Amino acid sequence: MASVSTSQPDARGGEYRVTVRVPATSANLGPGYDCFGLAMARYDEVTAHIIEGPSQVRVRGVGARTVPLDDRHLVLRAAARVFARSGESAPALALECVNRIPHGGGQGSSAAATVAGMMLARALGGPAAQALTDDDILALATEMEGHPDNVAPAIFGGLTVSWTPVERAVKTIRAQVHPTIELVVFSAQTHSSTKAARNMLPMNISHRDAAANSAATAVLLHALTVDPSYLMDGTVDLLHQSYRSSAMPASANLVARLRSAGVAAVISGAGPSVLALSTGALDLAPWDGVQGFTSDRLGVDAAGAIVKAATTGDEAGPAYSASSAIDPGKNDTP
Ligand SMILES: Nc1ncnc2c1ncn2[C@@H]1O[C@H](COP(=O)(O)OP(=O)(O)OP(=O)(O)O)[C@@H](O)[C@H]1O
Ligand SMILES: N[C@@H](CCO)C(=O)O
Numbered sequence: 001m002a003s004v005s006t007s008q009p010d011a012r013g014g015e016y017r018v019t020v021r022v023p024a025t026s027a028n029l030g031p032g033y034d035c036f037g038l039a040m041a042r043y044d045e046v047t048a049h050i051i052e053g054p055s056q057v058r059v060r061g062v063g064a065r066t067v068p069l070d071d072r073h074l075v076l077r078a079a080a081r082v083f084a085r086s087g088e089s090a091p092a093l094a095l096e097c098v099n100r101i102p103h104g105g106g107q108g109s110s111a112a113a114t115v116a117g118m119m120l121a122r123a124l125g126g127p128a129a130q131a132l133t134d135d136d137i138l139a140l141a142t143e144m145e146g147h148p149d150n151v152a153p154a155i156f157g158g159l160t161v162s163w164t165p166v167e168r169a170v171k172t173i174r175a176q177v178h179p180t181i182e183l184v185v186f187s188a189q190t191h192s193s194t195k196a197a198r199n200m201l202p203m204n205i206s207h208r209d210a211a212a213n214s215a216a217t218a219v220l221l222h223a224l225t226v227d228p229s230y231l232m233d234g235t236v237d238l239l240h241q242s243y244r245s246s247a248m249p250a251s252a253n254l255v256a257r258l259r260s261a262g263v264a265a266v267i268s269g270a271g272p273s274v275l276a277l278s279t280g281a282l283d284l285a286p287w288d289g290v291q292g293f294t295s296d297r298l299g300v301d302a303a304g305a306i307v308k309a310a311t312t313g314d315e316a317g318p319a320y321s322a323s324s325a326i327d328p329g330k331n332d333t334p
Helices: 074-086 109-124 134-145 151-156 194-199 207-225 228-234 241-247 249-260
Strands: 003-005 016-028 032-051 056-061 092-099 159-163 171-175 181-188 264-267 274-279 293-298 306-311
Touching (some): 016 109, 016 151, 032 074, 032 151, 032 293, 074 092, 074 134, 109 134, 109 151, 134 151, 151 171, 159 207, 181 249, 228 264, 241 249
Parallel strands (some): 056 092
Antiparallel strands (some): 016 032, 032 092, 264 274
16 A cells, blocks of 8 residues: 655755655556556655756666656656646656666556656645545556556555546555465566557457456456466466567567466566566576576565655655665666
8 A cells, every 4th residue: 555654844944855665567467458467576766855946857777868857757747747636836846766667668667657756746745736645646647657557556556456437537456466476577678668569459359369368367366366376377368468479579488488387477567578477486597597688586565655755854864765775877778
């Protein structure tokens, strides 16, 4: 569940800073296209405070050399949405971003940045912004992303199943992941734009495929929460992976090889990362050094976005420091 703790701005003039930590997320999980999402223990952190304009952005880690450092920055654009929705004028912000989630990798980087900007704006804004609920943020972030499956787990943590009732606001169920399930993420050295990957999907699919995908999605929820022995059957997808495989052949190949070895592997989000779901520690030895990928065991993040606020001069200071251990050069990829 997204959690917030705030302190009041210091009457003596200390600087009021808000820090948000948002998890990476893997969407789809096979058949749950635009619906299933899982929060993973890999995090971006953004610290912000209000300044006299214009806004300033500093980035360490992923994207340091590629993201725009002005009002086009995704965190600032997301924050602006919250102020606009609240009827408040957007203040200029100073942002310090520490990024670990690869961009265009299928690990929910844009959802994390969007949720970070919205959570920061809620914490720094006036009464109307502060009155926004997590569900309001979910709706606004879904509007920006175009689909809810990454933003929901980024906000709430854990496994989420999201849908939008006709003419109504997006809804999310949060489910408990079975404790024996372990995640391995194979991060690709290449990138894929989610927008481009969405354009590869057909307008229509056969009734037979739709029926099989519906069944697999129901099995997936059972496998992820009750009986992981059904993970292989529950991760069969007929909506997106095959249609996108020509844009990410190495990822499609890795998924096929893992599945042949009995590992429930899927394309993570819109790719090209690959997510393996296993019960018990997956032996990585046969997969270490698969060309073009680096593998990491990641826990499931149960907390979702966490926001903390502090005034400079407070003994505690912000909970997450922008100088936390990270090699800014290592992940500096677009
Ligand atoms: N932390 C960030 N700061 C600024 N911009 C970001 C940040 N994270 C992502 N972006 C923007 O979003 C783009 C990637 O979004 P995209 O939706 O294509 O991929 P993704 O979110 O990494 O993957 P997926 O949606 O499949 O999980 C980046 O190229 C960049 O423009
Ligand atoms: N459901 C989205 C997830 C993107 O992370 C897609 O596959 O396009």
